[in-house]
Amino acid sequence: MASPKPINTRNAVAESENIVAETAEKIFADLADAQTINHDKQGAWKAPLWQALTEAGLPLSWVPDDLGGSGASLAEGFSVLNVAGRHAIAVPLAETMLAGWLLTQGKITSAEGEMTVLPASPKDRITVGADGSLSGRARGVPFAKDAKHFAVLATGNGGISIALVDAAKCRIESGIGLGGDHNDTVTLDKVQPVTTKSAPKGFDQTTLMLMGGVVRSLQIAGSLESMLDISVRYSNERVAFEKKISKFQAVQHNLARLAGESAAALAAATSAADTIANAASFDNDAVFLEAAAAKIRCSEAAEKGSGIAHQVHGAIGFTNEHILHRYSLRALAWRDDFGSESYWAVELGKLVADRGADELWPLVASR
Amino acid sequence: MTAALRFDPIRLPEKCEQLRKEVRAFLAEEIAAGTFDPYAPNREDNDAPEFSRRVGAKGWLGMTWPKKYGGQERSFLERYVVTEEMRVANAPTRRFFVADRQSGPVLLKYAPEHIKMDILPRICRGEVCFAIGMSEPNSGSDLFAAKTRATKTDGGYLINGTKIWTSSAHIADYMIAIFRTSQPTKENRRHGLTQFLVKMKQPGIQVNPIGQITGQFEFNEVVFTDYFVPDDHVLGEVDGAWKQATSELAYERSGPERFLETYYVLTELVRAVGKNPDTRSAEGIGRLVAQVHTMRRMSVSVAGMLQAGKEPVVEASIVKDIGTVWEQQLPHRVRDLAAFVEETATNRETLEKQLDFAIKTAPKLTIQGGTTEVLRGIIARGLGLR
Numbered sequence: 115m116a117s118p119k120p121i122n123t124r125n126a127v128a129e130s131e132n133i134v135a136e137t138a139e140k141i142f143a144d145l146a147d148a149q150t151i152n153h154d155k156q157g158a159w160k161a162p163l164w165q166a167l168t169e170a171g172l173p174l175s176w177v178p179d180d181l182g183g184s185g186a187s188l189a190e191g192f193s194v195l196n197v198a199g200r201h202a203i204a205v206p207l208a209e210t211m212l213a214g215w216l217l218t219q220g221k222i223t224s225a226e227g228e229m230t231v232l233p234a235s236p237k238d239r240i241t242v243g244a245d246g247s248l249s250g251r252a253r254g255v256p257f258a259k260d261a262k263h264f265a266v267l268a269t270g271n272g273g274i275s276i277a278l279v280d281a282a283k284c285r286i287e288s289g290i291g292l293g294g295d296h297n298d299t300v301t302l303d304k305v306q307p308v309t310t311k312s313a314p315k316g317f318d319q320t321t322l323m324l325m326g327g328v329v330r331s332l333q334i335a336g337s338l339e340s341m342l343d344i345s346v347r348y349s350n351e352r353v354a355f356e357k358k359i360s361k362f363q364a365v366q367h368n369l370a371r372l373a374g375e376s377a378a379a380l381a382a383a384t385s386a387a388d389t390i391a392n393a394a395s396f397d398n399d400a401v402f403l404e405a406a407a408a409k410i411r412c413s414e415a416a417e418k419g420s421g422i423a424h425q426v427h428g429a430i431g432f433t434n435e436h437i438l439h440r441y442s443l444r445a446l447a448w449r450d451d452f453g454s455e456s457y458w459a460v461e462l463g464k465l466v467a468d469r470g471a472d473e474l475w476p477l478v479a480s481r
Numbered sequence: 482m483t484a485a486l487r488f489d490p491i492r493l494p495e496k497c498e499q500l501r502k503e504v505r506a507f508l509a510e511e512i513a514a515g516t517f518d519p520y521a522p523n524r525e526d527n528d529a530p531e532f533s534r535r536v537g538a539k540g541w542l543g544m545t546w547p548k549k550y551g552g553q554e555r556s557f558l559e560r561y562v563v564t565e566e567m568r569v570a571n572a573p574t575r576r577f578f579v580a581d582r583q584s585g586p587v588l589l590k591y592a593p594e595h596i597k598m599d600i601l602p603r604i605c606r607g608e609v610c611f612a613i614g615m616s617e618p619n620s621g622s623d624l625f626a627a628k629t630r631a632t633k634t635d636g637g638y639l640i641n642g643t644k645i646w647t648s649s650a651h652i653a654d655y656m657i658a659i660f661r662t663s664q665p666t667k668e669n670r671r672h673g674l675t676q677f678l679v680k681m682k683q684p685g686i687q688v689n690p691i692g693q694i695t696g697q698f699e700f701n702e703v704v705f706t707d708y709f710v711p712d713d714h715v716l717g718e719v720d721g722a723w724k725q726a727t728s729e730l731a732y733e734r735s736g737p738e739r740f741l742e743t744y745y746v747l748t749e750l751v752r753a754v755g756k757n758p759d760t761r762s763a764e765g766i767g768r769l770v771a772q773v774h775t776m777r778r779m780s781v782s783v784a785g786m787l788q789a790g791k792e793p794v795v796e797a798s799i800v801k802d803i804g805t806v807w808e809q810q811l812p813h814r815v816r817d818l819a820a821f822v823e824e825t826a827t828n829r830e831t832l833e834k835q836l837d838f839a840i841k842t843a844p845k846l847t848i849q850g851g852t853t854e855v856l857r858g859i860i861a862r863g864l865g866l867r
Contacts, residue, residue: 339486346864366861373486373860374803377796381488381782382775388490407771414768459767460760466770467763471752475569475744478774479501481492 199336
């Protein structure tokens with residue numbers, strides 16, 4: 115049998131079709147080198163990276179020109195997130211993009227600077243009071259401490275609202291998440307938002323969670339591509355028992371499984387992103403299946419894939435000095451945002467049971 | 482930059498959905514007529530020659546092949562729809578499946594014109610069944626260790642030796658097999674094997690059925706004793722079979738049959754838990770649905786690449802690796818959840834019978850058509866590790 119050509123484990127979503135993702139790739143390559151960041155305890159890399167991203171219009175990719183953004187398509191923005199995942203980017207790019215997208219649903223002009231969204235968990239609620247003020251607690255909010263504004267989804271008697279809130283008016287209990295990035299609890303106590311608008315018909319917290327889940331799925335898929343890439347490279351360098359460890363069948367089969375998990379995550383995430391980019395609304399079973407399945411399968415892949423990547427690296431991968439943890443721990447941390455895989459599995463299982471056994475295959479085959 | 486692992490979100494084109502409706506309607510009629518029971522997958526070794534002809538009459542066999550050979554010149558994605566609908570319905574495809582997927586394409590590529598004109602239209606009409614003669618008693622995954630000899634004689638070859646684990650050989654009209662025509666060389670141990678078209682049901686061929694742990698008799702031992710094969714039945718290059726194996730493998734490895742073989746237990750579990758599942762059942766079903774959806778999206782993606790003329794060898798191997806491991810684990814995961822199904826569930830007995838059969842089927846799924854170990858070796862080579 116002829117040997118297939120050695121493949122580059124980098125996926126090609128980004129380099130292929132769109133210039134927005136190419137721009138992001140170039141900025142990350144120049145200003146977010148994992149090795150440099152890993153050794154920079156002061157965080158001096160952060161400001162120039164954010165500035166470059168802002169100048170390129172990336173944080174507000176999903177915000178149209180008239181609302182203060184750069185008006186990229188959903189598909190272009192999704193590609194940027196896949197690239198960002200490959201670089202395990204530790205600035206609130208995904209969060210600001212998602213916040214901008216949420217504000218745009220309410221036709222609210224986005225603020226400048228870093229933003230994030232709340233709530234970030236399907237269990238938390240922010241409510242609108244009679245005076246229009248917002249109250250409630252949102253846990254596990256990524257990068258809340260770094261954000262200047264929050265895009266908030268709130269529930270009230272008048273239905274669902276979307277609001278832009280000044281972060282300085284909220285109480286933030288700072289925490290550090292599994293991935294090493296800020297993961298904070300935000301409490302709003304009768305906070306008057308900068309702007310509030312009604313959410314469009316059919317838009318609710320589930321919509322935000324599904325979209326957030328797809329964002330995280332793309333990042334996880336990207337981080338797995340990088341874990342595969344650096345694990346393959348390491349196995350071709352590291353010598354044990356007088357040969358490269360890549361020559362041991364046990365190691366090869368582990369890496370083949372990592373490739374499988376990476377491929378599954380990529381397929382699930384890009385399929386969900388493609389579905390959302392082409393859907394008229396979120397309010398249908400196809401979007402729910404695609405988005406929930408992506409978060410479930412990508413989270414499962416994060417667990418299996420990061421486990422293999424660490425196994426291949428041995429002790430060195432368990433050190434602060436090595437870059438592997440930048441990808442592995444973020445992939446694991448991203449599982450928890452906007453509903454974990456077990457949460458979405460329950461929701462998807464309920465939907466499937468409600469539709470009935472004979473509707474399951476037609477649903478799967480419709481995708 | 483070299484190629485990359487790609488799984489683009491390819492969708493089946495609109496015209497596939499019309500076809501899907503036609504296939505579902507046809508299968509519903511066949512079920513109503515009693516041709517097969519969709520809830521009883523274990524009748525699959527029951528041969529269904531009349532069903533096969535009716536599928537052929539629909540134009541769903543060899544549907545991607547040129548019209549002059551009886552084909553429809555339809556796309557590989559349309560074939561995908563027919564295949565997955567048949568699989569999910571547990572239709573009795575045994576008689577035509579191998580010919581349609583594998584043997585026909587090999588003949589198209591390597592057989593002389595008069596053989597193509599003779600056999601391909603009959604495959605398209607659902608009249609002929611094919612087997613594949615690869616494994617031997619001492620060569621399974623190590624294909625190139627095959628010893629069954631094809632010795633040159635006047636006007637052809639004499640075959641002596643034994644093939645084994647040959648699915649459907651007991652009903653097959655033809656076999657495409659590899660036989661040894663020369664010894665391997667020092668430089669190339671894969672040298673010396675040749676692919677042949679073999680007419681079955683002839684003197685000189687003895688087919689001995691082998692019972693499987695499922696209770697079925699779908700594979701066989703096939704013994705050749707001075708069996709004559711004419712020269713024009715050589716497929717491709719003499720001694721060069723190893724060069725011919727690769728591109729077809731992508732088709733063989735990435736189709737819906739590589740993750741849907743035990744799918745029926747999931748459908749039946751959903752039926753058994755009813756409208757309001759407990760949390761554990763809901764979570765279990767949700768995960769399995771997410772997994773099968775992802776598998777299918779990967780498989781369709783590879784189908785789309787094949788349709789576009791690419792050779793996604795590594796991607797196809799990944800689909801078969803994780804697809805077969807998934808369908809192997811599925812009955813065990815469903816069993817976990819079935820423990821909580823109420824006694825009153827009306828399909829409880831059906832589910833239990835299906836689980837029994839699926840659990841017995843499961844071990845073969847990661848062996849047939851390229852073991853997990855072989856596939857991971859191919860993936861590792863693709864990653865640049867070997």
